Amino acid sequence: MIPETGERIFNNDYVDLFIHFPRDLEYFERFTDATVQLLDLMTAVVRIPSTYLDNSTISKYGYSAVPILSGIVDQADLEASGITRLRNIPNLNLRGQGVLIGILDTGIDYTNPIFRYPDNTTKIAALWDQTIYGENYSTNTYYGTEYTREQINQALQSQNPYEIVPSRDEIGHGTMLAGIAAGNEVPEKGFSGVTPDAELVIVKLKPAKQNLKDFWKIPTDAVCYQSNDIAFALEYLEITANKLGRPMSICVALGSSQGPHDNSLILNYLLSLRSENLNFTITIAGGNEGNARRHYYSVIDPSIGYDTVELKVGNNEKGFSMELWGDSPGLFAMDITSPSGEYISRIIPRVNEYFKVSFIFDNTIILIDYQVVEAQSGDQLILLRFSDPAPGIWTFHIYGKGDLSLSFHIWLPMDGFISGDTFFLKSDPDTTLLSFANATEPITVTSYNTANDSLYLNVSKGYTRTGNIKPEIAAPGVNITSPNLDQGFSPVSGTSPAAAFISGVAAIILEWGIVNGNLPLIKTSDVKGLMIRGARRDPTLTYPNQDWGYGILNVYHIFESLRSSI
Template identity: 60%
Template sequence: MTLEEGKRIFSNEYADLLIHYYGNTAMLENFKDATIQIIDYFFAVVYVPVEQVTNKTIMELGYSSMPSLSGIVSSSSMDASNITKLRNFPAFNLRGEGVLIGILDTGIDYTNPIFRKADNTSKIISIWDQTIYTDDFKSNTYYGTEYTQEQINAALQNENPFSIVPSTDEIGHGTMIAGIIAGNDVPESNFYGVVPDAELVVVKLKPAKPYLKEFWRIPETAVCYQANDIMFALEYLEQVAIRLNRPMSICVALGSSLGPHDERADLNDILSKRAENMNFSIAIAAGNEGNAKRHYSGNILSNVGFDSVEMTVGENESGFTLELWGDSPGLFSIDIISPSGETVPRIFPTLRENKVINFLFEETEIIVDYQLVESQTGDELILMRFKKPAPGIWIFNVYGMGTSKLHFNMWLPMESFITNNTYFLQPDPDTTIISLGNSTVPITVTAYNSVDESIYQKAGRGYTRTGRFKPDIAAPGVSVISPALNHGFTEVTGTSPATAHAAGVAAMILEWAIVERNLTTINTIDIKILMIRGARRLPGSSYPNKQWGYGILDVYNIFDSLRRG
């Protein structure tokens, strides 16, 4: 790739296609006027003029070719996890010394004092800002700019630090995550980072391109990021840790309510592969979709032949995506009834089909894609993209063919991608963990209120669509003290702060295992097992379960169980 070709990565005139090429570069040569960027042996991004992306792209290239879009998950925890109790033992005063924290999010306010060491230098090893285009591609990705610790320290000594390092966090989500994990203690504000002696490696993700938001019917103002940019961010974090030969705890507080909701999606697979690497831990948020009424679970009885799904659409809904995933080996088809009573006749399944549906009495347009054998899962997908949906009750009659149990799921987009006035009338709160949280190997974290030990009611619930146990662990996530962009502090709630807390505990385990050389071959699987062994379980409940996973995170119990063992 030349420098001129690299401009396509930023340009809104070019579309990003995510291609699963399995090392066969010959198959990438079929694209016209294309620039190819290899992510790894399995995936490549193909940049083509945006006009080449049409309503038929999914039919021609498959559902996974259009990068999925992930949004940010969120809207006194130290004692709740017994971190303070553990630190009373000198041998276990684990504060993250020698461990790296990997952040891929909205960026970081590097000028905040909580991210400085005692000598006033920065705790940030580097920032890769994907949004700043320069000719300096230290990350070998042909986009973004990398700022080193030396540059950040120079900026902190300057009256105008952003003249040297112009990377900022306009939203605050990344700063919140980084602060909860590794911020300096500020007792007067009742703020304590989990591992304040750890150092940070930060990726500020590039916002999704407008054409992709339009394709997935996501509002222009929504904060979201492309799967290919997340893949490159993971590669960058891993390479920095390998270069420095240090363990890393990565926090992923992003996700989507679309996709298969199991371990087989492309980005889930990548997260699991990287989580298996020695010296690494990856923690992922379960999301806040548990009581949002945006999931439906249906069974088609043989004596009835179909299941009627009712969905209400609110006023002023500009558009959204609705997905139906049918469990194999069943075959599924639908008909649609609009709020005015207009009926779209039953659409029968074919291997790949694309239909554009317009209505006589409504302005609504629905683009329907049938994927009889979706490439990531092998299951059937019916993808419906609504434009100007008429408000009122929509009915979808779902028909099934087959002799086995005919079960299907339907999902609407996550919060901020759709209004709260659009939802299913008979929703199922289970199987609402957001997409990335369904990855097999990473630690999926839900949130609870540490004051009364109640589950956070908005938290996504398990299990995965294929029945795997998720979430894994519950961490404090209600009214957690967090840094704000004004260098003050605020309370935050959700599975994002809970995941940051768990990622900090994972860093404590990495310090004990790798830095102090107690278990030098540790990876995410081992850390997850230690967390599960040490989890505190409430009486009267069986574990694992769909809300709490294996129980409440308790770092003291983790090490106490090793001592007793």
């Protein structure tokens, strides 16, 4: 194997594989045409010709080696969370001074006045655009272009700023997150970021390669990103914060329905690992999959021996994936009946084997991968990838074998990766947090309406598949005033604005703790604990619970509980 030099990173003729290092590296050393790019002492990206990405890829390399693809989670309310009240106390007028907000997303409209100081200089300390090929990339990444504060300031003084710094946010999601977390106050529009004195470090993520979209049956026009690019973005944010010598609150408003929905994904492991670092916090949006009917859960009755799952596939569905995760130590198998009544008899699981199922009366092809013991989670995975699925009702009998609980979950792709007309007839709204939100150490956020203290209609619900308590906190996330790409403001709803809100609150706590010297050794778990301690709870509910976590954010109560320390 040879070191990565950069030319393969954007080239669709090569596929990225995300592996544990050095455990899995020995397998890939057999390739004469492979490059390796180390992320840290435990993980690496191996790039091989895309011709190796075929029906046998998962059986050969394992499920976790193929990067999962994540989308953006979403396409008033300082008063309700106690922030305004806190600002009115002179000793606690915390506005994010000396703290960085890290955003890894769709980029930022750096020309928007809410991201500039009164002298027309930028609040952005650094910007790494992974999409712009050049030589000024971040250390050891070999791709993208890094722009400094000085370059952005030069662009802002220019008549044609994009000739100097050509990074744009074409979608607006990253601009929304940055504005809610750290935008300047605009009183006439009723807008203020949670921490208007904080500065920003931005990563614009590189879109996923088409070869991986094709592999996972994701629409060509879907906005999605590879887990290995997100991992490098996290590293960049941490390196930049350390270089600047300032604490950082990182906002992750991306997600996927792929994976075991626990902490075992490679990226979840990295999110938890980086959350342990002092001076950093990581906040993750829970997702908006609760009412999408794309999750199924059941426990097989041993006296019956199987469970029946019915899936409605909408018209014009070109393809999608479906993942069944069986809880150990049970062993699971399935048979399939198509809408036309064609029956595929029970497919018996074998170790790391795949099957191609074709139908006579339909054009549908299903590729089925069995991972009897999936390497990261230790549980069984049955992955189905549909091409040209026939519309109508598909029926699956799920068989279980074992003398303990035979429980299993099935997930369809998240919103944007599959049509809203494809869903389970008997779906389960629980355990619908997007994959990254299941990482153990970061703060996972759900969204509520401050007007009536009701949960946002579409929020994903906990807990994780393995029973860990997620989400932990509810934050404002309905009709939140947010910057748009017209440099105006629009209302937004969902767990993305709630995550941006919590990221700003985490920056407030970092300012009080680290910048002001009240709690100089602080990390994500400490900030999470303070939020839980100060949360507002409904006396009619039991906490924690799958909907609200430990309650509703109240920043004033956090500091009220610390009054003696202050």
